[in-house]
Amino acid sequence: MELTREEESALKGEQGEIMQMAYRILVATGEATDAEKLIPIEWAHLSGVNYNTIGDAGEEFLSTISKNARVIVKTTLNPMGFDIDNVSNYNLDENFISKQLSIRNSYVTMGVIPSFSCIPYEIFDIPKNGTQVAFAESNAAIHANSYDNLKTNKESAFSALASAIVGKSPYSSLRKEDTPNITIRMKIKNPDELTYGMLGFYAGKIGDTSVNISGLAKMDQRQCKAMCGGMGTSGTCAKFNFGEGDPNIEKIDFDEKEMLKVHDELNTAEKGDLITLGSPQLGLDEISDLTAKLKGRSFQKRCMVFLPRTVKEQAQKIGYITELERAGCEILSDCCTCLTPLICKDDIDAVTTNSIKGAFYLKNSNGIDVNLKSLKEIIEDETR
Amino acid sequence: MNKILVAGKVEGIVLKSNDPINFLGTVDKKTGIITDKNHTLFEKSIKNSILVFPSGVGSSVGAYTIYSIKSNNTAPIAMICKKADLTVATGCALANIPLITITDEQFESIKTGMKVILDTDTTTLIHYQ
Structure with a gap:
């Protein structure tokens, strides 16, 4: 990989330890993916936020680097483990909550926008066609490349964080012209x-x-x-x-x-004990549509609805949230079905969802069976 | 293929595994001991070794595990792989553990117990002693 003189100097540590580490990550990622150089990016979206996934090692790492590290491009953030507004309704221990809040604080200290959303493409303005970004959340990277005319690799939590600190990413793979085989x-x-x-x-x-x-x-x-x-x-x-x-x-x-x-492979139960909607989180259009579908109807079991905080606030103003809560929905912002600590196999045997992503992680990370249904079927079967 | 992913110079004893390593969940962070019963390095410590293995597998969160074992002083002093995967590459970058990739032939010839110097400033990278 060819580095400029300034990049070489940062890699040697002449611009401080944080820059050195960030460049080490970009060079290691670049060498692993056959990049020939680094290129500027305008937006980074970070994963590695949920304490459920990054654990103590992640929390300690972020706490340490946040003392000195600052992001220099617009940087947004994936969901965390819970919604602080209603976390007391769920059986989460104090340790989880305090570690999660420490992670949040570390990111905020570094200058990251605490968006806690896996759908940045739906809640932020999309830059002009062909803009290079660094998205670590897989569904967001795919959406950005396929629908939003942006360019990103499927970044790791670390390459996206390093890209946010340096403002550059390795020029490899999907950033170049790509012809599927x-x-x-x-x-x-x-x-x-x-x-x-x-x-x-x-x-x-x-x-x-x-x-x-x-x-x-x-x-x-x-x-x-x-x-x-x-x-x-x-x-x-x-x-x-x-x-x-x-x-x-x-x-x-x-x-x-x-x-x-x-x-x-993914449908392992005939019916669920509770329903989840959102993985990826629901946007305002989906919330509006869900509200219309639930008019005059109520869920007969728990239904968790995951959405970004900004969408929740908009939906509150319009009156959707009141209507969804009337229909029995539990409204959760800042978190998502995927890798949630709020659904535990000690209490729940199976979940009904229309999300393939949610199904995969409920099964493989939470150890919970899944009953797959489309939203239309869920409304027909589970509400009255 | 020879690649330098994280630069550095170290001298130590090789610990080789023909199995890939999933750092998340199969390495005890306090001791550096491999805890997966089905792994060739089961009950062996990777601490202070020059760890040679085909590649990393599993969750990218495994990179934090590599950072953790380095913080706990239970990490290898260098890693050598056949294939560069992003989990091991970023983990070694976070922890500043030298990491290179080598050819299949080089991988075959390197054995547990060998004393080697790994120096990414030299063209041959690995010097057998």
Whole structure:
């Protein structure tokens, strides 16, 4: 990797320990991904926020570096473990809460915007076409590359943090021109968001860094997010190219048979003890739609609804939150289904959700069975 | 292929594993001992070794584990892999543990117990003693 004189000097430690560490991370990442240089980025989105995932080692690390480290580009943040407004309603121990708040404080001290959201593309303005960013959250990286005309690799928590501190990222992989070597042909008729989640999950297993995808009808935001979330869960792939692509490359059908395989892998229960909506978190359009669907109806069991704090505030003003709470929803901002400490296998055997991403992590991290249903089915079956 | 991911110079004894290593969950952070019963290095300590293994596997949070074992003084003094994966690369970068990748032939010839000098300022990188 070619470094400028200034970058070399930072790597040697001449600009302090924090810069040295940040450059060490960028160089190690760059060498691992065959980057030839570093390039400027305008926005970093960090993962590694939830105490449930980064643990004591992460909390201590962030606490140490936050004494000196500062981010120099716009930097936003993934969800944490709970919503401080209602954490007392859940069975979380004091240690978890204090460690999580320490993590929050460390990020805020470093100058990070405490957005606690996995859908930065929906709650912040999108920069102009072709802007280089560094997104660590997988669904956000895929959405940025596929729908928002931004350029990012699927960054790690560390490369994104180092990029935020230095304002640069390794120039590798998806930041350059990218030509997928495989095309997936969507063959399912009348797909809903669950179908698109499964398609994304399937594509993530097959694709290397990007895939072509053809046969898609016009998709709404819920369906786009489901597809990005599904893909980010199953592999390293971080971009959809829409269309058939090069006629000479391999084509694979996503048909009923393939969909059933994904469904059987992730659907492990006939019914759930509670429902979760949101992974990725719900945006304002989805909240508006959910409110309309629940008019005059109520959930017959617990239903957790995850959304960013900014969306909660907007929804409160419009009156959606009152209506959702009336229908029995538990409204949670700053956190998400994915890797939540709020759903514990000691209390819950199975969860009903329309999220493939949520299903994967509930199963693999929380050890909880999952009952997959589309939102339409959830409303039909679980409300009166 | 030879790559220098984290630069440095150290001298020590090789501990080699033909299995990949998942740092999250299989390394005891207080002792540096491998706790996975199915791993070839089960019950062995990686502390102060030059750890040679094919690559890292598992969650990227494993990078924090590498940082932790370094803070606890139970980390290897260097790592040598066949393939550079992002978890080990960023973990070693955080902890400032020298890390290089080597060819399949070099990987075959390096054995547990060998005394070597790893120096990323030299073209051969590894010097057998």
